[in-house]
């Protein structure tokens with residue numbers, strides 16, 4: 067999206083490389099962007115509008131079909147936590163031991179694999195081996 | 203030139219492209235490298251960049267060992283049969299044993315994952331998929347990456363990797379330009395993790411005109427992961443393994459939830475079941491090991507995605523199209539109807555726009571399905587990408603050279619679509635691969651492998667001149683524009699893209715030729731690609747935006763050449779429904795039960811192809827695993 071300096075309006079500089087992803091629509095704080103379906107297969111007269119609210123953690127959609135028979139209001143959560151607060155700052159975590167560095171574990175593992183005391187899977191623990199050829 | 207050169211020095215870990223793989227890498231790198239300098243260079247804005255820009259309504263890769271559901275090896279077997287045997291089972295096993303820990307963290311960060319009210323376990327869509335309210339999936343993982351990174355450079359199109367001038371075949375960072383200011387950015391780094399995503403728009407899309415961007419994989423997936431690594435001389439694998447998707451026509455809306463959760467099914471234009479009709483013939487092409495409808499029925503072994511495509515393509519060619527998704531039954535339940543719409547809004551808004559515009563009410567009408575143009579990527583139901591080392595406790599010697607997810611270029615790692623042989627990783631698996639690559643990259647640095655890296659000024663200046671050449675070219679020749687865009691001395695990026703798409707489609711097995719190619723066609727295609735490459739040397743860019751398109755095109759062309767070379771090398775039809783080699787219509791396990799590996803010599807542009815052995819996970823008792 068660019069701003070037209072004369073009209074002072076935002077516009078899509080390359081519609082034929084647009085994914086219709088609505089990221090620009092969701093990001094505009096003034097709800098100034100609207101979308102109509104692509105001319106080559108979408109007849110005029112429909113609308114799909116959206117409002118996304120990080121504070122409230124929800125997104126609201128309204129879909130209106132061309133013939134007016136479909137008119138849906140749909141609401142969905144976008145997060146269950148206050149925005150961004152629940153993500154750890156790994157700089158401040160207790161750092162890994164040498165043993166952990168030499169192991170196959172990632173941050174928070176093995177705990178987070180099963181959320182219990184279960185360990186990481188290995189070929190040995192699963193009774194498997196890698197064999198070359200056609201075997202299955 | 204008025205553009206500034208901005209140098210970021212002393213980077214330990216540079217993440218080039220921060221989609222699902224790159225954000226995972228940046229996040230995890232901070233834990234193993236608490237005092238390391240972690241920098242992200244991203245083409246768009248990290249909050250919405252990549253294939254997950256719109257969100258997702260499902261996480262397609264989750265084991266659920268916590269709920270007693272699946273083990274990693276189950277997933278390996280699933281991916282293996284779906285890809286007709288051709289996967290890197292070490293990498294898949296490794297991803298699968300870690301992926302649940304990734305998903306559990308996502309839930310903790312606030313990603314709304316639906317629960318089954320009866321069992322309390324995550325709501326399953328299918329055996330591997332769980333349902334989420336994922337509109338903000340990308341912004342959430344971006345927060346995690348931003349918390350870990352020292353610096354995030356948004357709007358940087360990375361064009362080349364920097365190579366070490368002190369030691370051959372070792373990476374030393376990357377360069378690119380800011381797509382808004384035009385400034386030249388130099389990132390000097392000890393390691394680079396490429397997460398720049400797969401390739402859309404290399405084959406001519408079915409969409410035309412204003413809607414040409416309405417493709418399945420995002421139009422900004424410019425094959426940069428491949429372009430960057432191929433240019434640096436990294437070995438690639440399974441680049442012939444393009445994917446074709448059966449999706450809702452024109453809108454490309456997802457079908458997974460429809461099939462698996464809403465229990466819709468397909469039929470031909472005359473209301474008949476058509477799939478099973480084509481299977482006996484198909485079984486003769488691929489063999490019973492790969493297609494055994496009876497066994498599939500009894501054991502729920504999936505029928506490979508490509509083979510189901512094949513049936514759809516054949517039915518349409520037989521004149522009984524279009525194929526319909528039968529929604530009229532399921533959508534009588536208002537709850538399921540709502541899920542159907544949410545599914546689109548959460549990940550493919552354009553499909554909802556299309557249904558609204560064309561008055562499709564799936565309660566009263568069964569919408570059309572069709573097969574897409576081919577895509578090249580490595581994290582969905584296909585496994586193109588770089589040839590990477592696996593983890594030391596799983597990988598056999600041919601698959602292991604020291605650091606997990608490291609390519610054959612030292613210090614150069616990959617994640618997500620960038621890594622080859624690892625289909626069915628999807629969003630969660632790509633993020634997990636990023637985490638694995640980050641840990642390995644930290645170890646690589648701590649082991650002293652990145653000592654003494656030197657980047658000459660000559661290399662930096664050379665790349666700079668190369669990057670801005672299309673702008674120069676335009677300036678020199680713009681007075682010779684005949685009309686509109688027509689110029690005898692250069693082509694513009696759109697013209698180049700059109701040429702690429704046409705030739706890939708017609709010679710490489712695209713949608714308009716029903717995915718058919720052969721050795722002769724491929725050789726012509728390669729020849730035409732070479733002349734396109736020559737013309738790309740003379741590409742003109744009117745402004746910075748066109749310069750972005752020019753470099754995306756160059757990455758797409760490098761990707762395409764690799765695709766054609768691999769397709770030519772594998773002389774069999776391994777994945778009917780994805781593409782056909784007319785001169786070798788049968789699957790040939792005797793000669794081709796192998797992975798294909800290529801390398802493009804960065805100096806000469808010459809390709810060398812080789813076969814790599816396929817290893818399978820088998821249970822110790824040796825019975826069929």
Ligand SMILES: Cc1cc2nc3c(=O)[nH]c(=O)nc-3n(C[C@H](O)[C@H](O)[C@H](O)COP(=O)(O)OP(=O)(O)OC[C@H]3O[C@@H](n4cnc5c(N)ncnc54)[C@H](O)[C@@H]3O)c2cc1C
Nearest residue numbers: 219221222223245251252253262360398399618619628629
């Ligand atoms: C329509 C669709 C539906 C899908 N459905 C699901 C689903 O339901 N569930 C699921 O789990 N997965 C799904 N996936 C798959 C999932 O989105 C991918 O597997 C995953 O995003 C791949 O991660 P990645 O990091 O490799 O690529 P991406 O996430 O695409 O990230 C690539 C990043 O690189 C950046 N980049 C590209 N070029 C450059 C450059 N030159 N310089 C710098 N940066 C660059 C891009 O801007 C982007 O940020 C779906 C994908 C699509 C397209």
Ligand code: SF4
Nearest residue numbers: 084085086087088090
């Ligand atoms: S809908 Fe998406 S692709 Fe289209 S202009 Fe907006 S942000 Fe860009």
Ligand code: SF4
Nearest residue numbers: 076094095096098099
């Ligand atoms: S108001 Fe919206 S459309 Fe206008 S410039 Fe701001 S974000 Fe863009």
